[in-house]
Amino acid sequence: MHQTTVNEKTMTWQVLYLFLLFLITTISGQIQYSAFEELKKGSVVGNIANTLNLDVIELSERKFHIVSRAKTQYFSVNLENGDLFVLERIDREMLCGTEQNCFLNVEAVIENPLHFYTFKIEILDINDNSPIFSKQKVDVHISESTLPGARFALGHAQDPDIGTSSIQNYELNEKEYFSLSDKNSIVGNKNLELVLEKTLDREKQSSFELILTAFDGGKPVKTGTVLINIVVLDANDNYPVFSQDTYQVNVHENVPDNFLVLWINATDEDEGSNAKITYSFYHVPVEAKLLFDIDSTSGKIRKTGKLDYELTKNYEITVEAKDGGGLVAHSKVLIQIIDANDNPPEIQIDSFLSIIPEDSLVETVIALINVLDLDSKENGEVVCEISKMLPFQLILLNNNYYKIVTRSSMDREITSHYEITIKATDKGSPPLSTNKTFELTISDVNDNTPIFEKDIYITFMAENNLPGTSIYRIHAVDHDLNENGHITYSIIDNNRLDIPVSSHVSINSVTGVVYALHSFDYEQVRHFQFQVKAEDNGSPPLSNNVTVRICIVDVNDNIPKILYPSLDSDRAALYEFIPHFSLKGYLVTKVIAVDDDTGHNAWLSYHLLQTSDSSLFTIGQHSGEIRISRDFQDGDASRQTLVVLVKDNGSPSFSSTVTINLVIADSFQVLPEINKQPIKLETTPNITFYLVIAIAMISILFILTVVSAVISKCKNSSPVFGTLNKASYPQFNVRCPSQLSNGTLPLSFPYDVCVAIDATQNEFTYLRPIHDVPTENLIDTDDCPSATDCVKENCSKNNIEQVSSFDF
Template identity: 50%
Template sequence: MDFQKIKEKRTEWTMKWQVVYFLLFCCLCKAITAQLHYSIAEEEKKGYLVGNIAKDLGLNIQDLAKRKFRISSVTAEHFFNVNLDNGNLYVAARIDRESICEITPICSLSLEAVVENPLHVFHVEVEIQDINDNSPFFSKNTISLEILEVTPPGTHYILGNAMDPDVGMNSLQTYKISENEYFKLNMKTSGDGRKFPELILERPLDREKQSNLEIILTASDGGNPVKTGRAVIKIIVTDFNDNSPMFSKELYQVSLTEGAPVNTLVIHMNATDEDEGVNGHVTFSFSHISKIAEQTFSIDSQTGEIRTREEFDFEVTKAYVMNVEAADGGGLVSHAKVIIQIVDANDNAPDITLTSVSNSIPENSVPGTVVALINIRDVDSGENANVYCHITDSLPFELTSSSSNYYKLLMTSSLDREAMQEYNITIKATDRGSPPLSTTKTIRLLIQDVNDNPPVFDQTKYVVYIPENNPSGSSLFQVQASDPDLNENAKIIFSIVNKNGDDFPVSAYVSINSMTGVLYAQRPFDYEQMREFNVQVMAKDNGSPPLNSTATVKICITDINDNSPKILYPSTGVDDSTVFEIVPQSSNKGDLVAKVVAVDADSGHNAWLSYQFLQPSEPSYFSIGRHTGEIRTLRVFQEKETTKHKVIVLVKDNGTPPRSSTINLNLVVADNFQQDIPKMKNKYQNSDQTNLDIYLVIALALISFLFTLTVMFAFISKCRKSAPSTQYLGHTKTLQLDPNGTLQYFEVSMDIDSGTLNIMRSLNFPQLKDLVNKSEDTLPGGYRWKETLQPDVLSTFRADLPFVICL
């Protein structure tokens, strides 16, 4: 209880002291406060003199600094400053009345001027006077209005008011609009004094004539000079659906080339509607159209573009007719007719049809033969269907027009299957479109063979070299023949067509394989009997009728070394007795005492003979000519020397291997042939007895040699007997080189009485087989040759024996 009383007592004292303090403060304020008023226009420049504040406050200018004179203000201190030297108050910064006071009619700034010693505070009020530094302005530069075109006249449209931060006469005063034929302006004032513009519609609008208007609204203040502000009134006349869509024309005709690609633009349909918005939005569609046209064309509902939706063909449809409907958003419609003419394009190449055709014809068909009947057509029209055709290559054929669109393919010249077995006839048909199109067709024509060509040998004459002694049945040669025909017409059969004469039966020597043309030997050939012969071979085909040709085969038999030399002189007789030759005692060195004459039935090098001593006498008294066989003395004989000399002469040919013959000669040196020869014989026989052992050995060798010769001669004799040719009776042959190195053959005869050798005729090498057993006294051309021999030598010759010698 006491505590509560103490607390209430303290509260009472606190309230009393606050009242005392407030009264004292009020007295102090009244003592130091005074009032000072200035008035300046806004927007004055910096440094503008407001007034002499020190003088107006009654202060001593000299004491201003001493008493710390200053001004202070929370909001306006930075707008002013005081010069302590003279006490003037100046404008320190730009002062904009509208930014400080906005639209307040009276605008003033409050300042406090403070001095000390003693302390005084003076209240200074500076009034800011308005100037016309702001133009009226609208909150929006553009005012948009939408007015329905059927709005009745007299309708009011209130617009937004303009703003002007100035006050008084400098603020907004009036509005006006630019001239127009539809609207007028009225101004209204609100209860707070604001002025609003108002548009009034004076006459009806027509959007189709003028869909929008622009009117300039101008706001003016009352300053001097007058300032204005502007805004644009954009009036949009909204549409009412009072117009139907309209096409530019009722009928549209368009041409379109066939083959145009899909989605090709055919025509752009254009329909206009003077309305706008939904009422003026036009859509397009087909109203009356055939099913095929609907499948071929499409229309864009928004743009009105008619395009192809698939390829079309002039040959199928030449024109399309359709109706197009244009509708606006308000349900009004209009129609137009569209006719699309299809223009033919050269899109079809000519078509070639073989109505009748032969796949093959004989090669002997005559010119003018019909090979094929051809039909050519083009489904295009006009020049695009005008077609011309020809054969592309140079061939023995031609095309001739038979009737409309029909052509005949004819032969123009003879055919030869061997030159061309088949023809690929390419026919090209081209139209006259732009660009032209063409088609080609190839006819493969085979040429049938007829037997119009005989077999042909690769050579008309053959030369065949066959070594003699060939085995029977051996292949000699194969002839070759060809026939360019076909099949049976080209099948060749060979045969020998020589007629077997009495002199030479060809079939006995040669046969031929009828299928291969290989010639075979029927028997061995003997060069010494027959040097050559001709075989006539015929090649015949199997055509109807058959054709044939012949060729000659010349068979030349070449020599082999199958004959040993034959010694003609001196003759050993039938018993091969020893030959004695008398050598005159008075012979000088180099005298001819004897001559060995030999022949060889072979020819060429095989018959080229050489002579030599196989067993000359000791000491040697004689020499023999290697190529002549002449035996000559090497020295002069003495009386006491040996009178009998035995020599063995070897005659050898030049074959491979060489063959040879020998003869034993006893050369007796004596002056009287009739007296000495019997003694010689007896002495020779005695000498033979004493040398029996030697002769036995020689006999064995000779028997072996003779056995070989006998077998050969028997074989040769058998061949000669089987040959039908003339035997060379009584002829002997040899082969020698003459001094100029050539081979010459002579047929000679010996005259015993005169001691001469008579050349009967000169023989060429191939004529040795033609020697016959008859004599001629002179050579051809009048030539004659004689050689005189020793009488004792000539006595050994047989007078009736002609022989051949070569020098």
């Protein structure tokens, strides 16, 4: 019960002390806390939020965290309430040894915006260690001739605690023959000596066993004991004497094993075995036992283990010299470790953004790094750098912290991935360096517009295609990723067209393939164009347009149309009159035909398929003019029948035929037989009367026809064309470059196919390209209500009389 009361009082005093120290620290403006060692895990030391005047919520939102580089993290922060609490057991003696002041520095970082804090936590001592002697038993040999007042060195006990908790007093259980004395008055570190109070008599008592007790000043008091075994010897009245009371030596931490650290020496004025000295470590720290060894005969101290300046900077060893008579002397050896550049810099990344968007602003912070070198002075001074070829900059924040920021804008389409290597080099000799590499990914934003492969797409499509036929594939490229680079295609209707483009073609929104919705007819639609829009799926979406021109290629799907002679049934019996006196080369008539196709498909040739007399007539293959090939003879039949074949130049070729009846006579009054079939006369009484009337009417009509033909021939010096006084082919203007021409007559040339009335003028000028006509005389088909109007206008401007016109 008494023990519990004392502990409660001690804890109360400790809490009061912490509160007063925290109050003084807060008032002075320093961020400093105090904590007793051996506090339970979870004990609260202070409140970070209150100290920094921060809201508790800010600790979490701004990512407050401790970045201490110590191997053991003794403190942590509760982000829910801001309490700084003990995370691991704290042993002040392990951390600071016998130093009077023991501090732990805790570094913390808070982001957005970035701030650094250093908290200084003083570790206060408690009486948690008992005094302890280096040996459990001490042998002391005293000659019987020793006079009272003689002193014998006993060494001292060790107590890692400081202040009043350290050693305060010693007591000896024997007070008749022996007492205690000290060399100095330093409390807690007394160099004890055993004082002989009375002369010894070996014959009465040859040995003594004394108990030496050490007391500290803690509450409760803790003690430590050692057994002193005193052996009374014969006279050996000289003690070993060291050449120095304290030896000091400096040793580099990287010296090799078995290196001679120090050579100590002690002398004894006695002779013989009483003067033979043996050296040993009397009091040595546990870790020093593994690092140093002493030769018992020579006194040479050598290095046997690995020295590490970063772990322990100095060692204090007590050396004992004992002569052959059992007399001993002690001396202190102070070994100071000198730092060597044996630690490369350490790089720690405390905050890192592994992915940033490509539209990040210049000087965006991507990483916060901490660089530390455990060496001292120049060996611990570090210089950091990154490659100057990278678009990043390393900025020093303080001695240990750097931040990496962007120094130019990012473009994922140029570089989507960076490997950033940080090189930290100390200033030691030779310098040591460390590399740290981390990867940074640039994420995509929708900053690229779809780009088409061509500025304009021109494609050719043969007419009479099947509905649903694929015409062309439009392709655009978007250098963005994922949805930002996924392109959707659509058709933009051309408002200039009477019929929407969407009624002609459609496009696959994914592949960009354009399909025909129906079968095209070159004679109705020669070409049309529209725009295709390529739009990505970004937010907001970006788009681009391109013009697509589709040219319909003509296919030979129309048979020639014969305009003259007419094939109408009411004109089937029409005869062409040829004077009997006509000479060779006489123009009998002219067959006129047109073809709704264009180009090669519309080139027509004329041939005599059947004739009554093949030697009598010829026909112009390209003009269609039928002429007499020789003079008439008396034996020639007065009625001739010709079958004319008109054939186009397509593949396969189409053709039409027309039958022409010719009458050879001296005058118009001579009529040939019109019908080969015999006329069956009725047996009625009036059959002759009706026959006479019919012949008279036919004669009158024939005479009128012949007269009209003669008048027209005399006027125009050309064959009679009946009611057809004007005729021409429509003008074809192929606006799209041809990929189907064989080079004889490119489809890219328009042709004037107007027919001349006078056979002496070029008759058919369909082989003359339209570019021979002055440009100002051309009429754009887009400006004409119909193809007929364009033909009329072009023919009139070039002094060509058209025979007929047709709309296609």
